[in-house]
Amino acid sequence: MPSEIPGRLHPSFCAFFAPFTLKSPFYATGIPLRNPRFPAIFPTRSPNSTLTMKPHYFLLPAVLLFTSNLSAKEEPTEKATQEFAEDTVILTVDDTPITVHDVREVFTGRYGRQFERMQPAERKLVEPQVQQLIITDLISRILLVNAATEAGFDVTEEEITANLDKLQEFAKKQELLSDDASFEDFVAESGVSVERLRAQIADEMKIQKLLDQELSAIPEPTEEDLRKIYDENPEKFKQDQSVEASHILISTHDSEEAEDLKKKKALAEKIYKQLEESDGEDFQDLVKEHSDCPSKAQGGSLGEVPKGKMPPEFETVAFSQKTGTIGAPIKTQFGYHIIRTDAKHDPRNLKFEEVKDVIAVWLKDQEKEKHRSAYLKKLQNDAKIVRMVEKPAAEEQSQ
Secondary structure (H helix, E strand, O other), rough: OOOOOOOOHHHHHHHHHHOOOOOOOOOOOOOOOOOOOOOOOOOEEEEEOOOOOOHHHOOOHHHHHHOOOOOOEEEEEOOOOOOOOOOOOEEEEEEEEHHHHHHHHHHHHHHHEEEHHHHHHHHHHHHHHHHHHHHHHHHHHHHHHHHHHHHHOOOOOHHHHHHHHHHHHHHOOOOOOOOOOOHHHHHHHHOOOHHHHHHHHHHHHHHHHHHHHOOOOOOOOOOHHHHHHHHHHHHHHHOOOOEEEEEEEOOOOOOOOHHHHHHHHHHHHHHHHHHHHOOOOOOOHEEEOOOOOOOHHOOOOEEEEEOOOOOOOHHHHHHOOOOOEEOOOEEEEEEEEEEEEEEEEEOEEEOOOHHHHHHHHHHHHHHHHHHHHHHHHHHHHHOEEEEEOOOOOOHHHOO
């Protein structure tokens, strides 16, 4: 029985309310090196903020990155080092090293901003899981890159440039990069050089070519397969009550001081007053000028959102106010929202013809993931992983 059938959520809704559920638009390996909300190198930030990436030294010492759950053959060295410079090798995968720098680079891009906002106790709680995830991803990535190279897959400079251009176009579309800003400087702000980014893109493309070949024999699901899923899971195809909403977000993520929060609230109230005076006519203009949400690229629209998928404060306003109404600013964990309710939809049962294409994609993706996992497991079983640092005594005692 499917645990989750993809719905019809608007991309902006997904990016705003579920920032860590999206894969990048053209990296399909499932092994993102950066914040999954944006392709490759784009960390989460407000379009109007200044992005700074500080080293996250709480990630170290690097020995904490290791647990005993590696599935490949693992050979500890006789002598482990307790020095953890950037070029310290944590482990090797078929003689390919993973260094402290490699781990920190992934960590900074994927989790740095989130960890900066956490309290020390929270960081301590989730850090072991994050560390193991990074190590597992890096091992998988190396295995797939090595397999792709051995199979003869290569990537041209023209292909890399084309994908780099897509990244730049994406950054501009999301208003993360202004027209007069240097893409090189923008990339550098994320702690990565353009050369390093090109290398990452080349590896991702080689992996994709390898997986395309490995997964090419998977057949399309039959009409009988689709109908079986539909008939056996009627509860999955009930569309809950939903609302179409647009909003202007004044983010408070970078505002910890009371005075800053006061200014943010005052700005939201000022925008709302302008909307009242114009009877909502300048909503689109004010979205473009002030909103800190990626939905500004769609005029603030979050698309159709089912009940129960929004922060409670947001949901209460979106569902309770009349269609076409713009509500006064409300506060959620994300900041201050000015919400316009665009349409409301009653719950109903979706017909087979409405969802069969979605079921087909879901079934095909399930098969791809099953085959990809089996292929990766085989690579892991055949690999030689050598740990270059020992686990600390405290960790050994806790196991």
